Structure formats: C-alpha cells, structure tokens
Amino acid sequence: MSVNLEDFMSIRGASLMKIKEAKDEGQKVVGVYCAYCPREMILAAGAIPVSLCGTSEAPIAAAETVLPRNLCPLIKSSYGFAATDTCPFFHFSDLVIGETTCDGKKKMFEIMQDIKPVYVMQLPHLHQLDAALELWVKELRRLRSTLEEELDVQITDEKLWEAIRTVNDETMAVKAISDLNKMEPPVLSGMDLLTVTWSRSFSSDREKLLTMLNGLQQELAASQQGQARVKKPRVLLTGCPVGLGSEKVIRLVEEAGGLIVAMENCSGYKTLELQSDTELDDPIIALAQKYMEIPCSCMSPNPYRFELLERMMEEFRVDAVVDLTWQACHTYNVEAFEVGNLVRKKGLPYLHLESDYSSSDLETLKIRIEALLEMVV
Ligand code: SF4
Ligand code: SF4
Numbered sequence: 488m489s490v491n492l493e494d495f496m497s498i499r500g501a502s503l504m505k506i507k508e509a510k511d512e513g514q515k516v517v518g519v520y521c522a523y524c525p526r527e528m529i530l531a532a533g534a535i536p537v538s539l540c541g542t543s544e545a546p547i548a549a550a551e552t553v554l555p556r557n558l559c560p561l562i563k564s565s566y567g568f569a570a571t572d573t574c575p576f577f578h579f580s581d582l583v584i585g586e587t588t589c590d591g592k593k594k595m596f597e598i599m600q601d602i603k604p605v606y607v608m609q610l611p612h613l614h615q616l617d618a619a620l621e622l623w624v625k626e627l628r629r630l631r632s633t634l635e636e637e638l639d640v641q642i643t644d645e646k647l648w649e650a651i652r653t654v655n656d657e658t659m660a661v662k663a664i665s666d667l668n669k670m671e672p673p674v675l676s677g678m679d680l681l682t683v684t685w686s687r688s689f690s691s692d693r694e695k696l697l698t699m700l701n702g703l704q705q706e707l708a709a710s711q712q713g714q715a716r717v718k719k720p721r722v723l724l725t726g727c728p729v730g731l732g733s734e735k736v737i738r739l740v741e742e743a744g745g746l747i748v749a750m751e752n753c754s755g756y757k758t759l760e761l762q763s764d765t766e767l768d769d770p771i772i773a774l775a776q777k778y779m780e781i782p783c784s785c786m787s788p789n790p791y792r793f794e795l796l797e798r799m800m801e802e803f804r805v806d807a808v809v810d811l812t813w814q815a816c817h818t819y820n821v822e823a824f825e826v827g828n829l830v831r832k833k834g835l836p837y838l839h840l841e842s843d844y845s846s847s848d849l850e851t852l853k854i855r856i857e858a859l860l861e862m863v864v
Contacts, residue, residue, distance in 0.1 A: 489702070489706070490699050490706060491703070492703075494703075495682050495686040495699070496682060496686065498687065498690050498696075499689040502692075503575055503689075505691045505692065506576070506579050509535060509691065514534065514535060515533070515581045515582070515638045516534060516535045516576075516579045516581055517529045517534045517535070517580060517581065517583070517584060517634070518538075518539040518576060518577055518582070518584070519584050520538075520540050520565060520583070520584075521588055521592075521753075522753040522757065522783065523586045523608070523610055523778055523783070524536075524586060525627060525630070525774045526654060527647060527651050527653075527763070527770075528627070528631060528647070528650070529584075529634065530653065530654070530693065531643075531646040531647045531649070531650040532634045532638050532640050533640055533646075534581075534638055534640075535691045537579070537688075537691075538576070538688035538689060539565060539569075539576055539577050539580070539583065540561060540728065540730060541562075541563070541564025541566070542561070542564065542685075542729070542730030542731060542732035542844075543564055543568075543733070543844065544560070544564065544733075544844035545564075545573070546568045546571050546573055547560060547563045547564055547844065548567075549567045549570055549571045550570060551563060553566070553570065553598060554566055554598070557814075557815050558591050558815050559589075559813045559814065559816045560843045560844040561728065562592050562595050564733075564844060566595050566598070569599055570602065576689070581604075581637070581638070582603075582604050582605075582606060582634075582637050583599065583605045584606050584607075584608065584630070585599075585606070585607045586608045586609075586610045587607060587609050588610055589816070589817070589818055593607065604637070606633050608626045608627075608629075609626055610623070610626070610785070612786055612787050613786070613787060614779040614780065614786055620775060620779055623778070624772055624775040627774055627778075628771055631771065644770055651763045651765060651773060654763070656697055657687075657693065657696060657697055657700065658758065658759055658762065660700035660701050660704060661759055662759040662760065663700075663701075664680075664683060664700060664703060664704045665680065665684075665755070665756055667707050668749055668803060669802050671718075671721075672717055673721070673746060674711050675707065676741055676746060676747070677722075677746065677747025677750070678734065678737055678738065678747075680747065680749075680750065681731060681737060681754070682731065683700075683703065684755055685731050687700070719744060719745060719746045720744070720745040720806045720860050721745075721746055721748045721803065721805050721807075722747050722748065722805065722806065722807050722808070722809055723747075723750075723751060723799055723803060723805040723808045724736065724747050724749070724750045724751065724752065724808075724809050724811065725750075725751040725752060725796060725808060725810050725826060726751075726752055726810045726811035726812050726819050726826075727752060727811055727812055727813040728752050728754040729754050729755075730754055732844070733844050735842070736809060736811050736840060736842070736852065736856075739849070739852055739856050740809060740860075742853075743857045743860050744860060745856070748803045749799055749803045749805070751792075751799055752811075753783060756795070757782060757792075757795070758781055760795070761777050761780050762777065763776070763777045764776065783818075784816075784819045785818050789822065792822070792826075793825065793826075793829055796808075796826065796830075797833070800830070800833050800835065805835065806835065806836075807835055807836040807838070807859055807862065807863050808826075808835055808836070809856070809859065810823050810827070810830075810839045812840070812841045812842075813841075813842065813843060814841055826839075836859055836863060838855060838859040840852060840855065
C-alpha cells in the first residue's frame with residue numbers, strides 16, 4: 488500500500504463522514520481532551536474515541552463571554568467550539584471525558600456540563616506514590632462502569648486486552664515514524680510530523696490507521712537512503728501541546744531555516760515510549776500503570792519529563808530547544824525554569840516562548856527564533 492502525507496491530511500474529513508454513518512447505525516462516539524484519557528476503554532466499549540482538544544483561535548472570542556480572558560488558549564478554544572457548536576466531533580459526541588489535570592481545564596469541564604454530558608476523572612498528581620496508583624486504578628474502574636452504564640454495553644477483559652494491543656501497536660508505529668528523524672538529514676519536517684501525529688487522533692478506523700502508519704514508515708525509511716545532505720539546525724520543541732491551527736511556532740522555526748526534528752509535548756513524543764504491560768492479569772492495572780507515567784507538567788514532581796528530554800536531545804542530535812508555553816499555563820510556565828537549566832547544562836541554546844493562538848506576536852516570535860538559530864554553531 489502506497490502511503491503519503493496527504494493521506495494523513497485527509498483522515499479528519501474522511502473520519503467525519505464515517506462517524507456520521509456510524510452514528511446513524513447506532514454506534515456511540517466519546518470525545519476526549521487529554522493524553523491521560525485511556526482510549527483503550529472507549530474502543531473496548533465499542534465506541535469511537537475522538538479528539539476534541541481546541542487548536543484554533545476562531546471560537547475563543549465566544550468562549551471569553553463565559554471564561555476569563557486570562558486563561559490558556561487551548562482551554563478557551565476547546566470550550567468555545569463546544570459553546571458555539573462549531574466542532575462536528577464535539578457535536579457527534581454522546582459523552583465527553585475530562586480529567587483533573589490543570590485547574591483551568593477542570594473548572595472549565597464543570598461549565599461544559601451544561602452543554603453535553605461530561606465525565607471527569609480524578610487524576611492524582613504524584614505518580615511515585617502507591618496510594619496515587621491505587622486511586623488511579625479506582626478511577627479507571629469507575630470510568631469502566633460509567634461507560635458501561637452510559638453506552639449500555641459490557642466492557643469485558645477480553646475486549647480491553649484487544650484494545651490495549653491495538654493502541655500499543657499504534658503507539659509503536661508512530662514512534663517508529665518519529666524515530667526516523669534521529670537520522671541526518673531527518674525525513675520529516677516538523678509540519679509533516681505534526682500532520683501525522685495530530686491527524687491520527689481523528690481516525691475512526693484503527694486497523695486502517697495502523698496499516699497507514701506502517702506503510703508511511705516503510706516508505707519514509709526507503710526514501711531516506713541516498714538522500715542529499717542538507718544541514719539545517721535541528722530543533723526540539725517542548726512544552727504545551729500543539730495541533731494543526733496552533734502550529735505557528737513550528738512554522739516560524741522552519742521558515743527561519745531550522746527544522747523541528749522532534750516534539751516532546753503530548754501531541755508528539757511524550758506518550759510514545761509508553762506501552763501497557765500485556766503480561767499482567769488485570770487490564771485495568773496495565774492501563775493505570777501506563778497512563779500514570781505520562782510526564783505532563785501537572786505531575787509534581789515530574790522527573791520522567793527531564794529524563795525524556797535529556798535522552799531526546801541526545802538521540803535526535805538536537806542543536807537547540809524551543810519551549811512553548813501557552814499563556815496562563817502555569818505548570819508548563821513554572822517548569823520552564825528547570826527545562827532551561829537542563830538544556831543549558833547540555834550546552835545547547837534554549838528559547839522559552841509564551842504565546843497564544845493569535846497572530847499578534849508573529850513578528851516578535853520570528854525575531855527571537857531567528858536569534859536562537861543564529862546561536863547554533
Ligand atoms: S499537556 Fe498535560 S493536561 Fe494538557 S493535554 Fe497534554 S497531558 Fe493533558
Ligand atoms: S496547556 Fe497548560 S493550561 Fe492549557 S490545558 Fe494544557 S496543562 Fe492546562
């Protein structure tokens with residue numbers, strides 16, 4: 488099967504049509520906002536998981552009539568899409584699952600309940616503690632019962648293991664594509680990488696998606712052989728999640744002559760090393776252990792993010808690091824201090840940017856990014 492990046496661009500539109508058909512036939516759709524939501528549970532319930540994270544500026548003005556202006560644009564965009572009924576994936580969702588990650592998001596979910604049924608999981612923020620894992624296991628069991636009740640299905644262990652294997656394979660396939668950029672020259676630009684990682688979250692056909700991912704990996708690996716060397720500064724992007732619509736920093740880095748070779752954020756590599764342990768007896772424990780490991784800044788402390796960043800700087804042979812914080816995202820903003828220290832200790836140039844989804848700061852961002860790239864020797 489010949490696969491190219493345009494195939495990934497069309498996933499969102501194609502899925503929308505499939506989801507509409509599936510809804511007409513009685514299948515349920517469950518919307519999710521965060522990497523902590525175990526999509527395996529939704530798949531095991533026979534429903535379609537869809538990603539709802541807002542990455543566009545368009546609905547923010549509407550959101551600001553309800554939410555404070557001084558709130559992360561991702562939260563405002565997500566709520567704005569719901570309030571204006573302009574996201575078809577939200578529109579089709581029978582149920583929305585949220586988590587208590589950051590304060591802005593968890594309070595927004597309380598307000599969103601007026602628009603759609605929202606189920607919020609209590610996420611512990613200290614994953615090194617046994618009691619935290621126990622609580623998270625209980626939360627996943629509570630989610631299982633809720634989905635069974637709300638969707639009128641039975642989630643068997645067998646179905647859960649099947650879904651776990653599907654998601655494990657998919658994660659491995661995305662990692663294999665991302666890892667191709669460890670080579671010099673990298674095969675994918677940051678925009679290409681984002682197209683693959685972001686678009687896949689909209690797929691309603693897991694089997695087809697896995698075939699596409701494996702096909703793309705093989706084609707890219709083959710195309711890499713014999714490629715001419717074009718040396719560009721290799722940049723690692725870390726910080727808040729980015730999607731198509733909120734990709735301005737990736738664009739600016741690449742327009743300035745750099746290449747985003749990897750993204751450590753949760754729309755990129757943050758979850759790609761995590762696999763559920765299929766040797767365990769209880770699929771819920773396997774899921775709980777995996778999801779508790781996600782190194783989001785809402786965890787305190789958050790050592791795995793620093794381990795991962797250090798390894799990524801080495802393995803992707805990075806020349807500089809850009810750390811993007813969405814305005815009013817306190818956890819990533821505070822963590823930027825330690826990220827900066829780590830990057831500088833590795834002898835690399837580091838740039839911390841604080842921005843929103845608007846284009847008002849494009850010129851300032853451009854100047855700062857150009858100055859960073861000039862520091863790359
Ligand atoms: S950055 Fe953290 S809270 Fe935000 S979507 Fe990713 S995992 Fe969830
Ligand atoms: S980017 Fe930060 S503030 Fe915004 S939803 Fe994610 S963790 Fe919360």
